Structures are given as C-alpha cells and as structure tokens.
Amino acid sequence: MTKAADGVPADARAAAGEAVTADDGVRLWAARPDGGGDPLVLCHGGPGLWDMFGDVAALLADRTPVVRWDQRGCGRSERCAGPWTTARFVADLDAVRRHFGLDRMALLGHSWGAQLALSYALAHPERVSRLVYVSGTGIGPDADWHPVYTAGFLARLGESPERLARWRELEALPERDEAAERERAALRWSVEFEDRECALEHARRMAEPWFGVNQACNRALNEERKRTWGTPGLRAACARLDVPVLIVDGARDIRPRTAVDSLAAVLPRVRRVVLPAAGHLPWVEDPAGFRRAILAS
Template sequence: MTWTESETETVAVTADDGVVLWASRSGAGEPLVLCHGGPGLWDMFGDAAGLLADLATVVRWDQRGCGRSQRCAGPWTSERFVADLDAVRRHFALDRMALLGHSWGAQLALSYALAHPERVSALVYVAGTGIGPDADWHEAFVENFRARLGDHPERLARWQELTNRPRRTEAEDRERAVLQWSVEFEDRERALEYAGRMADPWFAINDECNKALNAERKRVWGTPELYAACRSLDVPVTIVDGARDIRPRTAVDSLERALPNVRRVTLPEAGHMVWTNDPKGFREAVARAF
C-alpha cells in the first residue's frame, strides 16, 4: 500500500492486548516504518522524517508505555514489542514494509525482521550495537561517554549530581537527559541545543521498560541461536554507521559478518544521531536501501 498524501496523519493503534499506541504517517511513496531508540523513550524522528518525506510514506510510532502511547505495565519484552510493531503494520494495511531502526530501535527492527521476514522489504539498521554480547561495546561506550561529557567539566559534574540523586523532579529528569544526550552530537557548540530539541516535547522516561529490555539483551544477544538466525535472514539490510559514534563501530561487525545480504555505509563525520550530523549522507544511504 502506498500513501500519496503529504499531510501528517496522527492515529491511535490498538495492540492485540488492548494497549493503545501513538502513531503518525506522512510523506509519499512506499512505506517506511521507523523504530525509535531507548528503550523507554519515544519517537524523536521529526527531522529524519522531514528528510525522507519525498522518498517514502514515513510511519512513526511511540513504543508501548512510552511517550504519547498508553502508559501500561508492560510486558517489557522484545517479543511483545515485535507484536506491537506488527499491530502498527496491520493498522496501516501494509502487506510489506521497509523498516528503519535507530540505536535500540535498530535491535527491535532486526528482531521483527527475524520473526517476520516475509513482511519486510528492506531493513535499515542505524547506529546499533551489533549482535554480540555487551562486552563488545559497553565498557568502551561508558569510557567515551565520560570523556566526551568531560570536555565540559561543569556538565559532567552536574550530570553526576543529578544521576546520584535518589529522587528527581520532572525538570531535573529532563535536565539530566539533555546533558546525557548532548554527547551524541558532533557539533559541540550546539550540542545542548540539539539535545534540547530531542527533549521537546518532554515525556517521562520509562525506566522500568529500559531496565527490563536491557536485561533481556544481555541474556539473548551474543548467543549461537541469534547468529544462526541472522545468517538465514533473507532480507536486504543496509547498516548505517556514524564513524564518530561513541559506541565502538566494531561491535556491529558481528552483524555484518552474519548477514547474507548486507551493505554497510559509514559516514565519517557523523556520530550517533546520524541524520543531524550528516543529513545528506543519511538521506542518500536510506534512498539506496529500498
């Protein structure tokens, strides 16, 4: 199904267990469904969707319990989130769709493609961390994060102060998130400005969701079963990396080696927020993917 209108349509999608998910559709062309990062966050793809509006019908959604979607008690599992993504597909009457996932959303999009390859025309895997164990990347990420935020010692000190507080106000939660997200932008002079845009509008971070899905990744990622499933995936995959991402890009080598039909695009001047750091390179990579 191809959407031909240029307006943005905002809808409520009901999952098979009754939880209501926020979703929107804009642009024109073949369907491209975006999976946002987190876990526990919400769709922040406004700028990316604008870059792609003339290439595809762009569908965005907030994952369950997050952002504009209904607050609920979970369950917080990849299987449940894959089912929610399928509910989005059905709502928009898509027989097949291209998927683009960013960060944690790249993991979710990959999980969906592994579960339902016949429903995925192409997968764009952006700024993920591969299919190996956390040991492949997490320690280096933490070290790089502290070094990057430490370029502004007052920001690091404030982030540590807020992180160590047993309770924070909503305003303090937002301040902490903006400081944390600022490390993802290569334009260091405008990093806080860009991170502030990510936090506008602000919704409470779902910490329970974040902890549960990260714990699941630690149990499941890096297993022989996952490597075998990726080796059998009959879907064209484009991996898009920002070379300056503070998550080591070598972690993604595990995924690239396993996939039978893969192309990898590394944008040398981009970090984790690829479309902000290099909008032209990001748009070209996505345009070639489907």
C-alpha cells in the first residue's frame, strides 16, 4: 500500500473522503489525493456497488492523481430513495466534476461504470478530455452477451462443486444476514478472475470493507439498460462522439469480448488493448499491462 509523505496509507486517507452535494441535495462520498495535476475520475461498477479502486489509485499514484467516488445510495454515499436512472447518475458525476473544479475531465469506468462514463461522454462531450472504457459490454442488447455470461458464470463457479453448491444454498435463502450476503457476493465475484487459485481471495478483498449491495439500484438500472441499450440512436450517438476512447479488456472475462465490438466498430477515435491473461478486473491480474495501457492513452 502506498503512503503519503506523512506516513498515512493512501487508501486510508481516501477512505475519509469528503462530501459532494448533488443538485437535489443528496450527499456523495468522494476523494482525491493531495497535490496537483489533472486527475483521472473513476466510475465504479455495479450497479449498486461502491468504489473498489484502491489498487488502481496506488498503481497510478506516481503519474496520475485519481478522483474516486461512491455512486448515489451506494457505499459511503448518503442512503436515499434514488432516483435510479442513468440521467440522474450522469448529473451526479457532473456534480463531482464541479466540486473538484474540473473544466474537463478524463474518465475511467469499469463494468457498469464503463456504461456510465460512456453515457456521460455522450451527454457532455465538451467536458471529457478522454474516456477509458474497462470491461464493459458494448452498446448492443443484453442478448449479445448475457446468455454467454450466465453460462460462463455457472461453468467457472462449477469448477469447484463445493463453491457452486454453497452459492446456490445462499441464493435460495429467503433472507440473508450481513455475513451471508458477504459470502454470497464473494462467491459470485470469484468467477471474475482467471487465476482460479487466487480467485476467492481476490473476491474477498473486493468485499472489504463491506457496505452492502443496493439491490433496488441494481435492479432499476439493469432494467433501464434492457430498454435503452442496443438501439440505432445509441449507435449513431457513439459514431458522433469526438472524444478519444481507450477500450481495455481482459481476454478471460466471462462476458464475451465480442460484445464490445459493437462499440469499438462505431467510435471515430478509439484504441483497444486486450490483456490476454486477465479477467473482469484486469488491474488485479495484469497490473503492469493495465498501467501501460492507461498511461499510454
């Protein structure tokens, strides 16, 4: 773990954070390191999760300061009743931009956060200097990737029959306490790593600290994607996007990387890097390759 000049671990300093007030008064947790330089603003995955970018911040600390934040109703941000829409989350991201005094910002989004960062760039291209799109699923309909993902999930978790059986047991419970929720999440997230020996350890790190998954947020934004993604209008908007975009994939992600072709094929200013030995969180399994890709963009 990297340390600041005063000896405080960087991730501990980030955990304190500060409050960003959205235009409807909801308070969002956010953090950026001390020091100058144009930061890279990070959009975490989910929907309904929280910032898990401590390793990314440490990986880039000597070259690029980062802004981390928890999305509405998630993690360390204020619990609220939504609304759970992409437009609302785009407005929240713009509040983060204003709070840190950024005229334009470089954006990195991971998984659902890649979709959010792309949505922001489409809404406000003049406010984005570059976009890094990590482990997304493209702009096609769910049918392009979700059935393959589901099959891959069961196959990869099924490599350990005990883990698959335990996940199914937890999934079937009508109610789960915090310990059961954390265990269920770690088992589910373990499929995201190509290194099967270390997969569960990596997944347990994702669940520490634990803030609880915002299931209402998750359901609503996933349903919105099913209605609005995969349209000719979205494809046309991406074809007009005059922002440099870097797409970073882990080749061993169980979401089919061919789904991302739908985005890569239409963007006018795009570069793509595929890390062959990495899964859904490429900075965990190929930190050197991930760092090279980001700093070269």
